[in-house]
Amino acid sequence: xxxxxxSSRYLVKRTGEKVFLECVQDMDHENMFxxxxxxxxxxxxxxxxxxxxxxxxxxxxxxxxxxxxxxxxFSLILESASTNxxxxxxxxxxxxxxxxxxxxxxxTVV
Amino acid sequence: xxxxxxxxxxxxxxxxxxxxxxCTYTATGYPSLFWYVQYPGxxxxxxxxxxxxxxxxxxxxxxxxxxxxxxxxxxxxGSVQVSDSAVYFCALSEWGAxxxxxxxxxxxxxxx
Numbered sequence: 215x216x217x218x219x220x221s222s223r224y225l226v227k228r229t230g231e232k233v234f235l236e237c238v239q240d241m242d243h244e245n246m247f248x249x250x251x252x253x254x255x256x257x258x259x260x261x262x263x264x265x266x267x268x269x270x271x272x273x274x275x276x277x278x279x280x281x282x283x284x285x286x287x288f289s290l291i292l293e294s295a296s297t298n299x300x301x302x303x304x305x306x307x308x309x310x311x312x313x314x315x316x317x318x319x320x321x322t323v324v
Numbered sequence: 325x326x327x328x329x330x331x332x333x334x335x336x337x338x339x340x341x342x343x344x345x346x347c348t349y350t351a352t353g354y355p356s357l358f359w360y361v362q363y364p365g366x367x368x369x370x371x372x373x374x375x376x377x378x379x380x381x382x383x384x385x386x387x388x389x390x391x392x393x394x395x396x397x398x399x400x401x402g403s404v405q406v407s408d409s410a411v412y413f414c415a416l417s418e419w420g421a422x423x424x425x426x427x428x429x430x431x432x433x434x435x436x
Contacts (some may be wrong), residue, residue, distance in 0.1 A: 218367075245422055256328075256413060257425035259367075264422065272423065304367055312358070313424060315367035 216241045218316040220305050226322045233292040236318050237305030245308040246288040248272075250301045251318070257304065259322065263288055294324045326351045330427035335403055338435050345399040345430050347388075347414035355416040356408050357381075357390055357397040358424070362411045371412070382418075406434045 221236040245264050249257040249272075259272030269280050277299060281289040281291065282323040292299055300323045305316040331346040349355065357377045360368040372381030377392035386401045398415060414427040 248422065249426075254428055256330075256428040257424075258426075259423050262422060289429075306368075307369075308422065312370045312373060313368075315360075315369070317367045 216243070216307060216314040216324045217305055218305055218314050219317040220284045220293050220303075220319050222319050223317065224320050224322075226294050226324060229296060230322055231323075233291075233318075233321065233323075235290040235292075235293050235303055235305075235321070237280075237290070237316055238289045239314075241307070242285060242286070243307045245284065246307070247306040248288070248290045248311070249304045249306065250274065250276075251304055252301050256272065284298075286306050292321075295321075297323050326355070326418060326425045328414050328416055328425055328427035330412075330430050332429040333429070334433060336433045336435065339406055340403045341434075342434070343399070343401040343404045343408075344433070345412055345414075346429060347397045347399065349395050349397065349414075349416050351395075351416055351418060353418050355418050357388070358415045358417070359386070359388055359397070359399050360413040360415060360426075362413065362429075364410070375386065398416060404434050406433075406436050408432060408435045 217240045220236045247262040248260045262284045263269045279291045303319045306313045327350045359371040360372045361371045372383040372389035374381040380389045388399045412430045416423045
């Protein structure tokens with residue numbers, strides 16, 4: 215089975231900090247995704263990447279950037295964290311048969 | 325654009341009750357449809373999927389049928405268990421597209 219590992223389960227950061235959320239997959243999949251999950255809103259796509267150094271904006275990219283220097287690692291960056299970025303962040307990869315999600319990082323910005 | 329609408333939650337049922345969670349969608353093409361489940365403290369897991377009209381996806385006693393005429397993909401289970409308590413997400417993916425579009429999620433609680 216594909217494994218998607220997110221480095222932190224819980225993070226607390228201060229407003230204005232630069233925040234890195236890391237995601238690693240253990241297969242050679244090209245497509246990786248970052249979603250944000252909020253109650254009543256479901257999951258919304260922030261960014262995705264279809265190859266090393268390739269990225270595309272999703273539905274809510276504002277305030278975020280991404281980095282994919284190696285195929286197995288896809289990082290989400292909050293350039294200057296704000297309280298409205300308090301959320302659950304989910305990374306996913308997409309093999310042919312469907313998406314595989316990590317366990318999520320619950321980020322609180324205070 | 326594409327969208328998915330799920331029935332409002334939370335839903336609370338007794339063990340062995342019949343479950344239906346409604347899901348309707350709007351899509352420009354011919355999407356694949358999915359149900360994902362999220363157990364407490366975990367990420368999302370694929371529960372079942374259907375890739376074309378009239379397909380029925382099934383897994384762990386759950387079923388959903390792709391109804392193109394009503395643009396629906398309702399999730400059903402004949403007899404729920406306490407272990408089915410989770411949040412359920414309906415989602416679609418357009419053919420050739422990479423991303424999933426999710427509904428807002430429905431929290432299900434099963435009481436013994």
